[in-house]
Amino acid sequence: MVLEVSRGGGRRPIVIVLWLNFVMKVMVCLVLRLFGNVGAAPESALITSLPGFSGTFPSKHYSGYVTVDRKPSPKNFFYYFVSSERNPLKDPVVLWLNGGPGCSSFDGFVYEHAAALYAAGDLEVKLN
Numbered sequence: 001m002v003l004e005v006s007r008g009g010g011r012r013p014i015v016i017v018l019w020l021n022f023v024m025k026v027m028v029c030l031v032l033r034l035f036g037n038v039g040a041a042p043e044s045a046l047i048t049s050l051p052g053f054s055g056t057f058p059s060k061h062y063s064g065y066v067t068v069d070r071k072p073s074p075k076n077f078f079y080y081f082v083s084s085e086r087n088p089l090k091d092p093v094v095l096w097l098n099g100g101p102g103c104s105s106f107d108g109f110v111y112e113h114a115a116a117l118y119a120a121g122d123l124e125v126k127l128n
Helices: 014-035 105-113
Strands: 004-007 010-013 061-068 075-082 116-118 125-127
Touching: 075 105, 105 116
Parallel strands: none
Antiparallel strands: 004 010, 061 075, 116 125
16 A cells, blocks of 8 residues: 655655655765865955955955866866854855856846845945
């Protein structure tokens, strides 16, 4: 006998739901294992100023590249990390990914979630 679970009007065997749950947990473990050896950002990646901004940041900002898949040809992913303004050691970390043709994840970060405001045509940068 296979138990069935109803979700949104459709019925799926509970075995499939449990299998998908298991697969997702394994994938999370693999991702954590892959990136689990990541150390702290190097001081050379610390951002201390931005063009058009004359103040000080309320938290630390880091920027650089993470190299993955070193062989046969390395792939580099750009990152911009903003630490929490409250408690960086205890607050959760959010990974923001978006993009597509004509829009990078950095665009989404800057215009939707950034710690600074960039107005079109204005060369001055303000804290958000």
